[in-house]
Amino acid sequence: MLIRSVLCLLMLCSVSFLPAADWPAVEKLPEQPEYPPVLKMFAGSTINSVEEWEQQRRPELKELIQYYMYGYFPAAPEEIDFELKPEFSLFEGKARGFEVVITYAIKQGGKKLPPLNLLVILPRNSEKPVPLFLGMNFCGNHTLLPNKEITLTKSWVYDSCGGQDHHAIEGSRGSQFNDWGIDTIIERGYGFAAFHSADIDPDENDFTNGIHPYFYKKGQTSPGPHEWGTIAAWAWGAQRAVDYLVTNPNVNKNQIALIGHSRLGKTALLAAAFDERIALSIPHQAGCGGTAPNRGTVGESVEIINRAFPHWFNNTFPKFSQDVNRIPFDQHSLVALMAPRPVLLSNAVEDTWADPEGQFLMLKEARPAFDLYGGDNLLDEEQPKLGKLSAGRLGYYIREGNHSMTRGDWQVFLNYADTHF
Known part of the structure; x- marks a missing residue:
């Protein structure tokens, strides 16, 4: 079945490639060793109300x-098609799964972009639309479950995914099953959807593949200094998955949660911060460039991440590598863009590279934006003890273990979603 949607006015989730203001060159920015206050405008005035936040500071932070870090998102596509594949049964008939092939076109000559393959799994006998977790995966949808009905990805995969020369193989089916706990998600009354990040852009420092070339001007071979890097491209892809999910009558379009691990955790926060259709975000162990402070001194630094993964951000962000105090925001500003929607920062005690304590500090620094909206149950005053979920709108959790996503984590994620959904 083919469904076509015309997306002309997705104002909540799309912005132009063109910057709305000419911001100072990096070397002209003032030194700010402290975290820039989320309620203080770039020019120095203070935000005092929700109206001022939503009309002035939130757009400025975006x-x-x-401009300085992730690069500008392109606009949403003018046309988007959803091709639904045949359903198949899962978990002894308790769930039904199907694939959605998402294709879209953009203005530049009506170019058709590579398809995004979305896997959707829903409880079979739900009497009402269900809340849903949307996840981004590293290795292909076929690694989440062993079912042959799930298409073996043709996109680039990491060698660690069990493929060969960055190509998926049949033997990798179901290899990531225990990372996701989809059976538990269904048992708890939630739906689940996922896509492979490389459907949008391979995780390589190469802007001649993936989605970027489709947006180049004539003669262009790489993004400009303020155009999007790979993390922003992945986030744009997540928003395209949401384009489909909000059309499915079996999904509660007001209860879509976006989750990602590590670099895809960075993506989950960015996508949700810029798309208010995403009701809740869980950037799991997102670390530097996501939920850890750029000005931090623990774990991965801005210099290290730009050297190791130069394609993740725009071409301006590396200029801060030796002078992070000139960044006119920090990652608490990205968290603040979620306000008043809930966001859970989840961590592991051995994952010091991701600076778990610094991430809790980012929640505290983001709180003034959430305070504007009022209400209780925002954030614990002190970092929660090991294994204890702090389930406020600014949520936090840290467990034993290392940099990984586990079935135990999913119990925490579901408990957090239950609190807010």
Whole structure:
């Protein structure tokens, strides 16, 4: 079945490639060793109300974050098609799964972009639309479950995914099953959807593959200094998955949670911060460039991440590598863009590279934006003890173990979603 949607006015989730303001060159920015206050405008005035936040500071932060770090998102596609594949049964008939092939076109000559393959799994006998977790995976949808009905990805995969020369093989089916706990998600009354990040862009420092070339101007071979890097491209892909999910009558379109692990955790926060259709975000162990402070001194630094993964951000962000105090925001500003929607930062005690304590500090620094909206149950005053979920709108959790996503983590994620959904 083919469904076509015309997306002309997705104002909540799309912005132009063109910057709305000419911000200062990096070397002209003032030194700010302290975390820039989320309620203080770039020019110095203070935000005092929800109206001022939503009309002034929130748009300004979106500009600053794109201009200096992730790059500008392109607009949503004008046309988008959803091709639904045949259903199949899962978990002894308790769930039904199907694939959605998402294709879209953009203005530049009506170019058709590579398809995004979305796996959707829903409880079979739900009497009402269900809340849903949307996840981004590293290795292909076929690694989440062993079912042959799930298409073996043709996109680039990491060698660690069990493929050969960055190509998926049949033997990798179901290899990531225990990372996701989809059976538990269904048992708890939630739906689940997932896509492979490389459907949008391979995780390589190469802007001649993936989605970027489709947006180049004539003669262009790489993104400009303020155009999007790979993390922003992945986030744009997540928003395209949401384009489909909000059309499915079996999904509660007001209860879509976006989750990602590690670099895809960075993506989950960015995508949700810029798309208010995403009701809740869980950037799991996202670390530097996601939920850890750029000005931090623990774990991965801005210099290290730019050297190791130069394609993740725009071409301006590396200029801060030796002078992070000139960044006119920090990652608490990205968290603040979620306000008043809930966000859970989840960590592991051995994952010091991701700076778990610094991440809790980012929640505290983001709180003034959430305070504007009022209400209780925001954030614990002190970092929660090991194994204890702090389930406020600014949520936090840290467990034993290392940099990984486990079935035990999913119990925490579901408990957090239950609190807010």
